């Protein structure tokens with residue numbers, strides 16, 4: 001099972017932002033999910049896999065500091081077959097593994113691509129971190145930043161690179177808004193002010209099909225990726 005695949009720290013690689021590899025084959029679209037601890041990154045990954053797995057060939061890379069908890073959760077929930085889930089133990093601040101020394105993550109992604117070819121989508125989940133966690137463009141093609149309403153409705157106003165620059169901002173746990181006194185309209189206004197035209201989606205992953213709008217956003221990117229590869 002891929003959880004046991006040893007991920008070492010080789011030399012740094014990078015990948016092209018284009019869907020075609022040097023040998024002319026299409027590589028998978030790489031989507032990074034980052035955000036603060038407990039905001040709902042693993043729940044989003046699980047829901048995306050359940051929604052998209054019939055239509056697309058998917059794999060997941062998780063990052064935890066010392067454990068493999070997120071991957072173990074995804075395995076327990078059977079969101080994908082075990083060979084499609086790989087855990088990277090970052091051993092240090094998750095920032096480093098997704099932004100600075102991305103080699104362990106790249107090795108994990110490339111191993112999945114080789115063994116499961118052809119893959120359409122690789123979801124790379126960062127370990128929970130603070131508001132500054134962003135992915136290297138050498139690791140992912142698009143990134144999603146996940147925050148939640150229970151951490152305070154002033155989070156979008158505070159900004160930070162994840163909130164201002166991520167390709168998609170998810171504001172999760174809207175079901176908790178009435179219980180924690182979060183004002184969703186203020187959050188939406190602040191996010192708009194920080195992000196301009198970049199999209200923001202409010203989700204509650206406890207509701208049926210709460211991930212639908214996000215799955216549609218990923219599907220649009222996948223469709224565009226395939227079209228680009230076909231040109």
Ligand SMILES: Nc1nc2c(ncn2[C@@H]2O[C@H](COP(=O)(O)OP(=O)(O)OP(=O)(O)O)[C@@H](O)[C@H]2O)c(=O)[nH]1
Nearest residue numbers: 036037038039040041042043127128173204205206
């Ligand atoms: N009420 C509510 N709970 C949610 C929602 N989404 C996730 N949760 C719960 O919030 C907790 C944290 O969710 P995770 O998906 O593990 O969060 P994470 O961002 O992956 O956490 P780390 O990997 O530890 O940073 C879990 O108990 C989830 O069941 C939501 O929309 N509403």
